[in-house]
Amino acid sequence: MMSKLSLGGKASASKLSSWVEPAFGELFPGRRGPRSGGDSGDKPAKRRRVKSSAPNPESGSPSRRQAPRGEPDEPWVERYAPRSQAELAVHKKKVEEVETWLTTHLDTKASFKGGTVLLLTGPSGCGKTATVQVLAKELDCRVQEWCNPNLPEYRTDDSFRQMFDPDSRFNGFQSTSQTGAFQDFLLRANKYNHLQMKGDSQASDRKVILVEDFPNQFYRQPGCLHDILRSFARTGRCPLVFIVSDSQSGDRGSRLLFPKDVQDELAISNISFNPVAPTSMMKLLSRIVTMEAGTSGGRVSIPDKSVLEQLCSGSSGDVRSAINSLQFSSLNDLSLDKSLWTLKKGKIPAPSRKGFMKAKGKSKSSQNTDMLGDSQAIGGKDASLFLFRALGKILYCKRETFEAAEAPRLPAHLSEHQRDKLLLDPELVVERSHMSGELFSLYLQQNYTDFFSDVDDIARASEYLSDADFLTAEWSSRTTMLEYGTSVATRGLIHSNSARAKADSQSSVGFRPLHKPHWLLVSKKHKENCHAAQSLFISFCLNPVSLQTELLPYLAKLSNPMRNPAQIAFIQDVAHLPLNIFSGSRLRLEALTDKDPGLIDTDSENEETLQSEATAENEGLSTEPGPASSPDAGVDLPMSQPQPTTTEALLEEEDLLIEEYESD
């Protein structure tokens, strides 16, 4: 979804007219024009969306293109919005992907197959909307866009109400009605063809529905959206495009609104955009600069190449912010203050996350410039780190050798603690990961074992993690201690890895997959199971510990017909341990991908695990000869619990484990 700011901007921009427009907009082609395409001139400050001003097919008369460029105050973002595929800064392949999808699904309209849905994701400002707009224009179809209606509480004028029925005093226009309106919009957009007005081109009866704003209700109850989508999938006649911006600050919009199962169910195609590559960004910026230089005639100062590079990197692949910064920086009266832009001369920060995507095994020198300390004073985005990268930084802990002179020497008896200079600041890494220190430590805990080779080291590391948890144990002081705890965890982990103590001895551990922490799930299950045990077996009047460690495990060994089905199921699930099947089967390792926002969608995860658990359980039962848990089995039937010799079981496990990791 859009970032908050632009969402607000859009909402206010469309304040008056947008509410009914989606449904009836086509009736007033004259009104629609200025809103979607040309209103940028009227409300320059409010409309900040990059390139969204791609002329709407209906309104876009060729002359419009020149007209706004004459206005000096217009944001460059609007002025230089792409008009063709060539102008798009998005990677060619992605554009092609979207284009293919659009063409296929636009053309199948005749043979009625139901609505098809495309989901575009990617960081903000990477050109998702622009791509759709441009392609739609080139494919000659209309884009019909949903805008969130305003809630009546915020309206002061009565015009809105009069639009409906001035006599009926309906108040309490609730948010659900936004959902209703959305549904209505989809239905109408789907059902009614564009009214053929005089002068309209005949060909444009193809259309795409574009949804970028989601009614708030959907975030609270994604189920509503899914229901609407399901009905749309049945009845829809034109392609529907959703655009959701990811952001690493834990905005899990796309996962919340479009969970995997729904995506599969409705055959939603998902195309994920990457941040704009620095080279294309450079190209774009230089183009704008040259054009600007040609037209402005001295009104703007032209920034030199290094400034452009800086802008380029500071924006971390966000075209919109880059162009905005460019415009700001090239204003004459500000240009004297060049130093602001180059606060740290000599070091040109490579945008952290772009750097990562380019190559995993980067040379040390580029790592060098990658120090987190550098940032732009104005206009730069916070160089936030994706969790994957942040974890990598701590776990790989790059070091550099000291200059011979400055190297502090530890006395001989402490020499084992001698470490080379760290190339990173752990606290900053954690801060930039946009996660609580506690959660970050959990991620570290899940993954650190792979990076250690020595048992002593790992013992020390685990001790530091334990220390960190202990520091935050006291409830009353937790807020203060949290930071220290994180420091202890990260720095302790880095320090204790003696294999990576020296810059030159940093043998390449190679790429190790990172995984999401199991602990949250495990502790949740632990609590749930304990709770379930107590409520199911309350009639035994036992305290929890003896219930869980004595009664239940033995109940599993006995065959006692007095239990009800829920109890039987629980005993089967909990009181039995998979003694002879692979122990890790319950906990699938969930690989952490490079762009994972790092928050755990516990619900969905839980469901998945439950399923996998169920299957694991079934497998376990079917492989076990004579399952001891079967409560129906007669009393006389001897219940043998197969007990494999330990070594065998372990060997088996080891093999399987290794396999598992590799497959990840």
Place this chain on the structure above:
Amino acid sequence: MQAFLKGSSSQSTKPQKIKAAGPSGEKKQRPIPWVEKYRPKCVDEVAFQEEVVAVLKKSLEGADLPNLLFYGPPGTGKTSTILAAARELYGPELFRQRVLELNASDERGIQVVREKVKNFAQLTVAGSRADGKPCPPFKIIILDEADSMTNAAQAALRRTMEKESRTTRFCLICNYVSRIIEPLTSRCSKFRFRPLANDVQEERLLNICEKENIKYTKEAIQALVKVSDGDLRKAITFLQSVARLNGEKEITESAVIEIAGVVPSKLVDGLLQICYKGTFDKMEIAVKSLIDEGYAATQVLNQIHDAIIDASLNDKQKSAITDKMAEVDKCLADGADEYLQLMSLCAVIMQQASQSS
């Protein structure tokens, strides 16, 4: 056995008890807890605390009474003393009007001190009793367990104390004088209550046994004195419990030890001997059986402590062990597992003991 209602501040529940006993008391004569029954009736009966008794006696003879601060370990007669004195001063009728008793269980925030204490203190009183005898023209406010008052409440008290000094005397009672703020202690005459000497205690207990018709062995009474550590209330409470549990039978030493939750010294000594001489495995078994017997680790720790202090180890060894003891005590207070903690303590003792040999 009724002593359970009372606990450390035996007088505290008096007001409620009277109320509560109302309906049920008519149905059946409730046994009175012995701690109440044998509480000293007059100052002369107070055992073992000569200085206080002297001061209070003077005041009984007509001298003014200072503000008092009684401190000392529990069960040494602090509350009993002031109550006995007050009863003598005012007689049974005036007693309830003239004495206000507040303890830690009562709401005793700063607000209460301000209102309840002030209101009571502001009542003026006459200098004679209903029966014509003279009585001192002041009231007494007893603040039991004063060390659990917040500092703010204590601070609020000092002003009240000075302002009402014409009509009111305060008696603060606490276990630790260090927890009373300086301004308050300086306004009071302090009296330290010493733990009762064994013979005094024994005498009292024998006295009670006689009156209650209890059969006892000499060892049982000595054991009572020993486990109660100079706390007479505890001793009397235990005595009543044992008497109740045993019915008509004779009270024995083991019964006393059982009721007090004390680990028989045989077991503790055995454990220590294993630590000094035995192997780790034997120690493990010994600790396990101690826990299985249900003894509380804190109790075991206390008794090991006493034994270690007297043991023939050098100072360095003792300090290393007691250091570990402090740690174990803290861990136990935090809720750590008793078995593991005792094991780790015993492991340290073992290690230290082996160093000397």
Place this chain on the structure above:
Amino acid sequence: MSLWVDKYRPTSLGKLDYHREQANQLKNLVQCGDFPHLLVYGPSGAGKKTRIVCLLRELYGAGVEKLRIEHQSITAPSKKKIEIDTIASNYHLEVNPSDAGNSDRVVIQELIKTVAQSQQIQSSTQREFKVVLLTEVDRLTKDAQHALRRTMEKYMSTCRLILCCNSTSKVIAPIRSRCLAVRVPLPSVEEVCSVLANVCKKEGLQLPPELARQIAEKSGRNLRKALLMCEACRVQQYPFSGEQEIPETDWEVYLKETANAIVSQQSPQRLLEVRARLYELLTHCIPPEIIIKGLVTELLSNCDGHLKAEVAQMAAFYEHRLQLGNKAIYHLEAFVAKFMAIYKKFMEDGLDNFMF
């Protein structure tokens, strides 16, 4: 068909199988008329609960055995709703206040107030008080214990408390001094054997004494466990034989395997596997402190002299942390890693000494 543990549970003080002396004392107590608050403590499986139920029966007659499970919801002053299950008869109420977590104080106050204020339904019972049975008092917060102390005094006239816990270490002194403490030790091996023999006789089974003894020893004198084991033996094989293998619970076997895994190899890779196993145990409702205790017992049997002392120290240290910390896995894992390091060093040193 109920479990043997329940089926042959003694129902009166006179029928208790062991600690007869104590049973008599309790009888005396009941006959005395006035009944103090009780604090019953002892290890798990010693028969505390059985004793208490017998006592209640002695107090009120058979009526206490008519139990009903009630689901109470209590609203805290902070408007927070607390749900808790209670077991009640007409004369008593049993609750485990630690179920309510940090709101245990409110639960205690409200429940006792309700019980104390509701008047006795039947005048036929000779008692003018009801009993509130609080289990796991040692797991109460300090706050709740202080509140309990006050509540005990306040409702003394209509309500008696029986507190039940494993150890008095975690019960604050003011509460201990207000209660008559009753210690219930574990039955001796012989006592366990005789109980087992009795139960088997009633079931019409032949129990060889060797097997009874084995069960008693293996159960660690925990009578509940012994009876469950015995019943499991019955399911496994009948007629019994003296050398019969006694079935262990899955988690104990699993824990043993885990300990073996730790001893047989010390590497980061192995630590990861052990972690997976720990997670498995946790999801199967095994409390972390039980896991660490079980591991220690197994590991200790695998090492020598001074290493044992070191391991015992470590275990105590990390178990303490476990109690205080938020995430048990950190501490469990640190314990395992630490053990691995020590053990590996020990083995290597041993090897060196051997070679030179």
